[in-house]
Amino acid sequence: MTAVEALAEFAVTQRRTPLTADVRHAAVRAVVDWVSATVPGSETPAARALTEALAPTSGPARLIPSGRAADVRTAALLNGTAAHAAELDDIYRDAFYHPGAPTVAAAFAVADQLDSSGMDFLRAVTIGYEIGARIALAVGPAHYRNWHTTGTVGTFGAAAAAAELLRLDADRFAGALALAATMAAGLQQTFRSPSTGKPLHAGHAAEAGVVAALAAGKGLAGALDVLEGPAGFGVATAGVTDLTVTGLGDPFCVTATTVKYHACCGHTFAAVDAALELRADGVGVDDIADIEIETYGTATRVAGRTDPREPDEARFSLAYTVAAALVLGSVRLRAFTPEALTDPAIRGLVTRTTVRIDPELDELTPGRRAARVRITDRNGVSYERLRLTRRGDPDDPLSDQELRDKFDELVPPFLGPSRAGTLAHALWNLPSLARMSALDWR
Template sequence: MYVSETLGQFGARFPTQPISPSVLHHAKRAVVDWYAALIAGYPMHPTPLLEAAMADDLDRGPARLALGRPATVKAAALIQGTASHTAEVDDIFKHAIYHPGAPTISAALAVGQQVDATGREFLQAVIVGYEISTRIGQILGRAHYQYWHNTGTVGTFGAAAAAACLLHLDATQFTHALCTSATFAAGLQQAFQMDSMSKPLHSGRAAEAGVAAALMARQGITGSLDVLEGKMGMGVAMGNAPDWAPVLADLGKAFNITEMTFKNHACCGHTFAPIDGALELQRTHGFTPAEIAHIEVATYGPALAVAGNPAPRTAAEARFSIPYVVSTALRCGSVRLAAFDAAQLHHPDTRALMEKVSLTVHPDLDRQFPGQRAAQVTIRLHSGQTLRFLQPTRKGDPDMPLTDADLQSKLEELATATLGAERLQAISSRLWQLETAPDLHFL
């Protein structure tokens, strides 16, 4: 049996299986976090431009965009998959170097609204999408991430699996949805090595492509069953020809949705350990930015490749700049959305502090990636004192998780200005009780 077939059988069978209260609760946490990211990113470019570009597919159709505008299913998946990845506050499955929520939940909501799914059916689809895509992403791993943006590639499987679940595809159809997804998967790392709007579009395109693959499979369109492990398949073409057996080892027994990282800073996740380490040194020793002579950040290689920009010019570039976010954190005490406003982006004190930052690859920490995301931060003061701290993980990682209260606060911080306190309270209350919701029309 091919890997795709085993995954397809799992996905088709899952709605008939019992779900533990813990897994169900973690799925709700993922949806709450996704909704916060969606509302935060909705007014930010490229989302309004994308909405304008997709005008022919709006004001009609069974799905609804974040603020209530009708849309076709694929347009809703594309736009909301983009919006929820735009503000860089969406979730992470660190072992796959992948943001599953934006493509998976965006697709699930669009299809769920089309088929009038209940809240529980929606959560089942989210769990299936996370499980299948994170396992594929974990196998593709670091070799894939060298050139490909995993959220654009792996996210296509998450979207397809969630959509297939809600469309009640049988095992054969489900399998072919996944196989077609593999050949739809795309998203290049180079697309965000400089200022561009491409990165969030990867997530939106993954959501749209996954939905399309599931709709095609429902009509009988087939894919190549060996598309993952074949001699010219995804593993060879887009990775290092990995062994696919581990993807199936504990399928249906362990659930990756219980091991998510939820972001505590509004920027690239590779910057989090440096931010947390710098803030811990400042909290412990009480120095001011003016007292700093030099900052050294030693971390894993991909963090510097993706987020090592020493002189970002735009907000998009600044979100991928360890020197910028660490300097901002030390000056402001946090890295929230306001950290990327024009006044903050070019603040002379931040820019002066950035000149004092050096970045190096720490060999031990590099070997631990992607399973561990650590950074060693060394700060030398003008007094001559040298302070050093090893940040072993990131706040928000599974071993240092955000609480439900933290997630609710994040939702309120990111969504209140757009939705208003009263509307947000009504929506968030229903999100935390999704398993009892009769439909998804409140979203």
């Protein structure tokens, strides 16, 4: 049995067993968090440009949050892009992977087309998270050296979610995953250089996954050894010659995701958390002479920008996000407005910040994402804070109330309090939703 056949067999076998209460609740949280990211993301320049370029007008699926009609492929593409555009979407920490953006976007599009129940939708989300995250773990950190896992592996998560909703049998489910592999894409250079293209990775993954599942359902066949074959996904993208997928459902990966607490690259989070703790302890911005950030190597490579000028650059700058945390007290959407990007206090701190790799913290990755922030004041006194994990990680999770607070901060400014409140109630009650068409986005 090949890897995609084993994954498909697992998914189809799971249909015999109801989701446990904890897995079901985790899937609901994932969807609530996805909407919290997608609503503001839909108004970013990247998402708006793509929507204007495609100008969808009809179809059985819907764009979020407008409710505008679109065909299933376009809905997956645009919603997946929006979900990743504001850098607020969830993370599967151990695999350098954002599972929600592509997976939930694909599930929403196909569930709209089929008018699925809320429970069928949540099962699809759960299976998509599981298969995507397990493949991401199998290719390991080597894959993330050059590839953006959300764009590549996200295609598998999206295909799995769509295949589950379509109720594909094991053979065609495996075919969907095999086809997904050959359409997977997403290069890290897109966000290492000035660009607004990174969110497209998640959108493309959602769309490609949907196409793979729909095509497999009609008999289009993929190469079943595409993951572990000598010219397959593992070898080509990570140099992994013995790719195996293990640990399925033990536990379900949807129960172990990181919910983002800040609107920026997750590699900055530990440093931002440390800076916020120092600020809470009374370290004053006006007294800061210099800032030192010590963290793991991937964080310095991906988020090492020293002079960011645009929002998408600032979200990938340890120096900027730490400075914004110290000046503003949070790193949410406000931190990436033109006013914040040109704030003299923030810019001044950025110029006085040094970022370096700490070998001991580097050894902790990927299981821990740690950072140390050291601030020296004008009198030569130093203040230091070490964060061995990030707020929102599985070992320091956000509560349901904190997740509701995130939704309430991010969604009402775009939808209005009444519409946002109605939507929140419906999302938290997805298990009892009889038909997805009853979920009103208008």
